[in-house]
Amino acid sequence: MSAAETAVETPAIEEPPGLLRLAIVRGLVVLGIIAVGIFFLIASDEWLNIANYTMLAAIAALSLNVLSGYTGQVSLGIAFFMAIGAYTAVWLGGDPTTTFFINAQKVPALGLGLSWLIWLPGAGIVAAIAGAIIGPTALRLKGFYLGIVSLALIFIGQQIFVNASRLTGGPGGRSFPSVTFGSFDFSQQNTILGVAVTSNQQYFLLILVILVIAAVFVHNVMRSRAGRAFQAVRDNETGAAILGVNLFEAKMGAFILSAFLAGIAGALFAAFNSYVRPDYWGLLLSIQYVAAIIVGGIASVWGSILGAAFVFALPQIIELLTPQSQSSTSTGVIFGIASGDLNAAIYGLLIIVFLLFEPAGMIGLIRRGQLLVRRLSNRPRKGGEPAKASPNSVHDSEFEVESSTLSTGDGA
């Protein structure tokens, strides 16, 4: 190839959008770090609690986004892989001296009492192995078939978890080991450098660090060869195969990575929550994560985080801010409707509204706002070059293109 040819071609390749390259994102990150710092210092225990659950949810939402958002494999099975992670953690790290009372019988608990430095990675690895075992079967199926079969995973999982009482504590559940460094226990108040730090504050830092690692990791994977293969599989399986993507490898890779992250999220959740019943890992949990990535943004790291905040934190915040009724019920009442019901209704409605009007989710709204700002700021330059579209506008319009080219019976 001649030097002239390469010189012509090189500028055509645009720099891929970096995690911190988007001006608005960069601004948000700086603001975010400051906000997180302030939040950490002044937030009450309740707010920290909500933040911790939300960040845990964000890790799981990232996991689902890898499989469904980036690779396009419909799965409602994420709760199952989270459960695998959690129960691996409790098996490796659980207190072996615990006993359960099931059917009036004393049952010794399974637990090796190992450190969290073993059980946390172990949870991810075992979940990934489960993904690798289930993957080849599940990935023979496509679309709706895969979605429905992943339901089977949830129900069969529930049956196993309820009955494996030495591990899970049976229907009543069991307590999970907290994160400890020797005598430093995350579930207790501790003193670091003479400052008292509450349990929620310690977990806040720990979960934040793990979330950031997971987010950067997923973001980088998606810019790598493997990540591009995932996205090619999602966009056009046949096309990807023709271009030399090994479909099986790509799907399995996504499945295993997703399961690994789900396992970590499940284990951390169980540790932070300190007590989990098997029915927690049900269909509702999976649906909530699907809702999170749709509302936040499909195939987007920031979307996973925003979506998790929306689905998992907003109801809690509404609950927290609702005046608590003094009667026997513990939930608040708004316009004569229990806040829990109102939350559920709003949640269902928002899913529909986002899917109809902003398929790219909250991240799509942000990008759209960014484009608008850019377009407005470029307008005065008459006769100049037309405003260069943000590289992310390709992402943004992807769903619109799909819907407009394929809509045959659309009356709109």
Added chain:
Amino acid sequence: MAFFIQLVFNGIALGCIYALIALGFTIIFKASEVINFAQGEFLLVGAYVASAGVFDWNLGFVPSILLAIAVTVIIGMLFERFALRRMIGRPVFSIIMITIGLDTILRTGVVIKWGSTIRAPASPFQFSSGFNVGGVHFGANEIWTIIVTIAICALLFVFFRFTRYGLAMRATAIDQEAALAIGVNVRTVYALAWGIAGAIATIGGIFLAIQAAAFDSTLGQTALLAFPAIILGGLDSVVGAVVGGILIGLTQDLTAGYEGHFTNIVGAGFHDIAPYILMIIILFIRPYGLFGTRKVERV
């Protein structure tokens, strides 16, 4: 032996309800390639409106049922017209999720309107009525469920086979573009599919509530057991839906009857997951179900 026959009879009756739910899924899927995860809540809404019609508004049994059918038909058609029609060509994931959104709204709506206490179902007969033959109880509910399911299947057969719109629906299911080209109004077909699915769901919901003798807002979860039925039968097969439904009903009742002997191995409540295990086994052998169309895909 009487025990076995009893289980088979009850299993078929239960299977008929699954068949009705599965029919709703299949008819919508054939027409518009959408799996309606809200089908279970159509059952719930139907059962609640019918029950409220009989006990709260004193409308009598038949008017209540007609009102309930009208409500679910209208909800189905409105949802198709204003939500799903805008979703054509979107990823499967989004389509599943929008119906889950509807599911949440319908269930919450029912809870807000009627609370979450247990209700009595609308029923024209005594719950314990029926007759005994050789130690087997043939309950009136079960017999009626089976009769009505057969009647609905016959009606659907006549509709699909002999009417203009039935033909249009079959044509759309086979090849949507070709159907459009020869002048089939695909929008009407979509609306019809959702209408039929809504009506069948209400009937299924009422029978489901009657079989349970009392119901609450968790009634719709039963529809989750119709998923194995449609996978068993094949997503796009109407016959498959009925056969799959009955197979699932039989599997569940027979497992429930005999699981007591091997609880140590499979654990309590095994009958609730037996349909899913059957589904996975069938999928290994026939990935497109017993009656489904095999899609030819070459890479």
